[in-house]
Amino acid sequence: MNKITEIDPQTAAEQVVPMLDEISPTMCMAKWLWSSIHLTNGLTNSCFLPPLHKIDAEAVKKNPRALHNTPEKKQQRAMMLKGEQPDGCSSCWRVEAQGKQLSDRAYRSSEPWAQQGWEDVIDTGADGDIDPTYLEVNFNHACNLACSYCSPHLSSKWAEDINANGPYPTKVPHNSIDYFKSIGHYPIPNREENPYVEAFWKWWPDLYPKLKHFRMTGGEPLMDKNTFRVLDYVVDNGRKDLNMSITSNASVPEKNWNRFVDTVSFITEYDKLESFRLFVSVDGWGEQAEYMRDPLDFDVLWRNVNNYLNRTKDGLVTFIVTLNMLSMPSIKKLMEGILELQRIHNVTKTRRDDNGKLIFYGIHRVYVDTPALHFPAWQSLKVLPKEFWHYGDECLEFMKANPDKNRESRWVGFKPHQIARFSRSLDFMKQGFSSLEEEVEAQGNFVRFFEAYDKRRGLDFHATFPELGPYYNKWKARL
Numbered sequence: 001m002n003k004i005t006e007i008d009p010q011t012a013a014e015q016v017v018p019m020l021d022e023i024s025p026t027m028c029m030a031k032w033l034w035s036s037i038h039l040t041n042g043l044t045n046s047c048f049l050p051p052l053h054k055i056d057a058e059a060v061k062k063n064p065r066a067l068h069n070t071p072e073k074k075q076q077r078a079m080m081l082k083g084e085q086p087d088g089c090s091s092c093w094r095v096e097a098q099g100k101q102l103s104d105r106a107y108r109s110s111e112p113w114a115q116q117g118w119e120d121v122i123d124t125g126a127d128g129d130i131d132p133t134y135l136e137v138n139f140n141h142a143c144n145l146a147c148s149y150c151s152p153h154l155s156s157k158w159a160e161d162i163n164a165n166g167p168y169p170t171k172v173p174h175n176s177i178d179y180f181k182s183i184g185h186y187p188i189p190n191r192e193e194n195p196y197v198e199a200f201w202k203w204w205p206d207l208y209p210k211l212k213h214f215r216m217t218g219g220e221p222l223m224d225k226n227t228f229r230v231l232d233y234v235v236d237n238g239r240k241d242l243n244m245s246i247t248s249n250a251s252v253p254e255k256n257w258n259r260f261v262d263t264v265s266f267i268t269e270y271d272k273l274e275s276f277r278l279f280v281s282v283d284g285w286g287e288q289a290e291y292m293r294d295p296l297d298f299d300v301l302w303r304n305v306n307n308y309l310n311r312t313k314d315g316l317v318t319f320i321v322t323l324n325m326l327s328m329p330s331i332k333k334l335m336e337g338i339l340e341l342q343r344i345h346n347v348t349k350t351r352r353d354d355n356g357k358l359i360f361y362g363i364h365r366v367y368v369d370t371p372a373l374h375f376p377a378w379q380s381l382k383v384l385p386k387e388f389w390h391y392g393d394e395c396l397e398f399m400k401a402n403p404d405k406n407r408e409s410r411w412v413g414f415k416p417h418q419i420a421r422f423s424r425s426l427d428f429m430k431q432g433f434s435s436l437e438e439e440v441e442a443q444g445n446f447v448r449f450f451e452a453y454d455k456r457r458g459l460d461f462h463a464t465f466p467e468l469g470p471y472y473n474k475w476k477a478r479l
């Protein structure tokens with residue numbers, strides 16, 4: 001097979017389409033090689049777009065590869081090999097039916113982890129078991145934060161709130177633990193045996209050498225012993241072609257943080273991995289960020305990120321900014337802060353060239369991604385009144401005015417795809433709700449939720465977001 005050599009994602013995706021077509025017109029490498037496995041509750045999907053489905057707890061006891069190779073995925077793989085379209089991949093089929101742009105199927109299949117496993121996919125076919133080359137897992141839902149848009153099956157802190165006070169009084173009660181239990185999404189309690197985590201560790205020695213990307217999410221992964229077991233494994237079994245990452249709130253207890261930075265500092269110092277990336281979740285600046293990610297201490301987060309960047313050799317950071325309505329008043333300030341971190345950390349050394357002239361070297365170490373929050377709809381950008389859209393427009397202008405130009409900008413600035421992502425999120429905001437009824441319901445739920453949130457968490461919406469107060473009061477008066 002011809003390998004894709006193009007590193008520009010758009011060109012690579014265009015190049016891969018005829019290669020996929022040689023197999024079938026609906027072929028997608030992600031169905032075999034990309035996996036998200038929720039070890040907390042035994043759910044999986046490939047890729048991240050189709051709905052999660054249950055993993056058979058008995059099957060994984062006999063065969064740990066059943067964590068990824070479920071009967072449902074095998075059925076979808078068989079359909080793809082025959083040129084049929086599995087329902088779960090509808091988001092790709094919709095894009096392809098419009099005929100205007102390539103779907104995720106082309107982008108995913110052209111990425112290096114997909115190229116690496118191409119022959120394995122052909123050999124495996126529909127019925128065999130395959131090890132993914134791109135894997136995301138979460139071991140535990142333990143978390144010390146309970147962010148406004150999160151839920152009790154993903155955060156133990158949220159579960160404490162719901163256990164103490166019940167679901168939130170939105171029109172349809174929000175974040176009911178009984179609901180998550182009824183759909184099989186609630187985690188297995190830590191005190192009980194978890195067949196999925198056990199199967200993962202049985203699989204790990206065979207899986208580890210195949211991986212190209214491995215990402216640990218949560219809960220908060222730095223509060224879980226399995227995360228440190230993985231990192232310790234890397235210390236003893238380096239893999240120079242593996243990209244490892246972790247998604248963290250960067251505000252865990254100091255003991256956990258220090259252990260993490262000590263270990264990653266060793267891993268990066270001795271080149272045990274191709275790269276290590278810390279994804280940091282934060283959605284605004286200062287006390288507004290603290291309100292959204294209760295009970296975050298923003299200064300601790302910022303100090304920790306600096307500490308990680310100072311202590312790890314070429315350790316990478318990507319800020320995951322889940323844009324919701326409350327992000328917008330401080331979004332530009334957050335982008336300014338990210339640029340400042342780039343100024344401090346992206347230029348890594350200065351040397352003399354052959355003519356004795358000082359020349360500096362750098363790499364991109366600090367990145368940002370700005371997906372829009374879709375659920376719950378009443379915290380999404382669509383709830384933000386038009387009067388405040390200028391926050392987003394000003395931030396977009398700021399990003400455009402500070403483009404990344406590699407050495408010329410000392411590796412400081414925003415890349416075109418980062419600017420495009422932010423711009424797409426603003427488009428989503430400006431699309432608004434599909435009906436006035438939906439909009440009014442979202443505004444009502446916004447007030448119902450944050451009234452209770454303030455009471456339960458000891459917070460003060462009006463003091464934190466004074467600019468939004470008049471709208472809040474108007475929506476409240478209508479209830």
Ligand code: SF4
Nearest residue numbers: 028047049089092105
């Ligand atoms: S076809 Fe699309 S939705 Fe389905 S696995 Fe591939 S990228 Fe994901």
